[in-house]
Amino acid sequence: MTDRPTIRTRRLASELRLFRERATLNLDEVVAALHSSGGGRWSVAKLSRIERAAQRIKSQDLDQLLDLYEVPPERREGLQALARGARQRGWWDAYADTIHSDYTTYIRLEAEARSLRCFDGLVINGLLQTDEYTGEVCRVGMMQFGTQTAIERRIDVRRVRQRVLDDREPEPLRLWSILDEGTLRRQVGGPEVMRKQYEALLDVANLPNVMLQVLPFEAGAHAAVTGTFAIMDFADAHMPDVVYLDGLTSALYEENDRHVYHYSLAFNQLAMSAIGVDESREFIADLAGASSG
Incomplete structure (x- = not known):
C-alpha cells in the first residue's frame, strides 16, 4: 500500500513553497543558508520532496525553515499544527491491511x-449504513476479490466511522x-x-x-x-x-x-x-x- 500524502501534508508543502518564493530564494540558496547556520542534514532533493508533499517534515526541520523564511508567530502556530496533524496516527491505521x-x-x-x-x-x-447494507455494498463492489473476512473488516471500519x-x-x-x-x-x-x-x-x-x-x-x-x-x-x-x-x-x-x-x-x-x-x-x-x- 502506498503512503499517499494527506491533505494536511499537501497544504503544508504548498505553504512552505510559497514562503520560500516570497523570500525570493531558490532551492539551492535555501540549502546553502541552512548549512551555513548549522541546520542539520539538508539537500536540494530533500527540500524538493518536502515541497512536493512526497516526504513528511520533522518538527526540527520545520522550525529551521520557518526561521529562515522569517515566518511571523501567528502563521508559525498554524503551520506547526498542520505538521502535527499530518504525523498523527488514528484508529484507522489498525486496518491498514484492509483499506x-x-x-x-x-x-x-x-x-x-x-x-x-x-x-x-x-x-x-457510509455514516448512515446498517451492517447488512454495508456488507452487500462491499460484497458486490469487491467482486470476486473480496473474502468474507475482508468484508467483515470493512463493516467494522464503517461501524467505527459512525461514532463521529x-x-x-x-x-x-x-x-x-x-x-x-x-x-x-x-x-x-x-x-x-x-x-x-x-x-x-x-x-x-x-x-x-x-x-x-x-x-x-x-x-x-x-x-x-x-x-x-x-x-x-x-x-x-x-x-x-x-x-x-x-x-x-x-x-x-x-x-x-x-x-x-x-x-x-x-x-x-x-x-x-x-x-x-x-x-x-x-x-x-x-x-x-x-x-x-
Whole structure:
C-alpha cells in the first residue's frame, strides 16, 4: 500500500513553497543558508520532496525553515499544527491491511471535520449504513476479490466511522445528507435489508446534528447529475474546505477555492430542489412500510 500524502501534508508543502518564493530564494540558496547556520542534514532533493508533499517534515526541520523564511508567530502556530496533524496516527491505521490509502485519507479527514454536506446519488452514505447494507455494498463492489473476512473488516471500519455522529460526544460531526430517490429505492440486499436500512435512517434523523433530505424523481434534472460528492468543512482555520469525489479505482480531493465554491453552489441548489426534512422523514417511513408489506 502506498503512503499517499494527506491533505494536511499537501497544504503544508504548498505553504512552505510559497514562503520560500516570497523570500525570493531558490532551492539551492535555501540549502546553502541552512548549512551555513548549522541546520542539520539538508539537500536540494530533500527540500524538493518536502515541497512536493512526497516526504513528511520533522518538527526540527520545520522550525529551521520557518526561521529562515522569517515566518511571523501567528502563521508559525498554524503551520506547526498542520505538521502535527499530518504525523498523527488514528484508529484507522489498525486496518491498514484492509483499506486503501485513498479511503484512509478520507476517514482521517472525516474524523477531523466539523461538518459534512453530501449528495448521495448512488448508495447511502457510509455514516448512515446498517451492517447488512454495508456488507452487500462491499460484497458486490469487491467482486470476486473480496473474502468474507475482508468484508467483515470493512463493516467494522464503517461501524467505527459512525461514532463521529454520536451526539454524546463534545463536538459530533454535523451531517447534512441529500439522498436521491433512486438511492433509496435501489434494492441493496433485498427488501428486508432495505427495511432495516430505512428504519436506521429514521433513527439517525432524530439526532440534532443530522439532517436528511430526499431529492425526488419529480425534481428532474439537477445540479449533480454527474454523481455523488461530499464537502467537508473544518474548525481549523488553516484547513481549507475539501470536496471528495469517489471513483471506481481511486478518489479525487478538490481543494481549489473556486472548485469548492462551485460544489457548494450545487449543493445549495440540490437542497432547494429536495423536499423538506419532515416530508423526507415521511417519504422514508413510507418506503419502510412498503418493505414490511
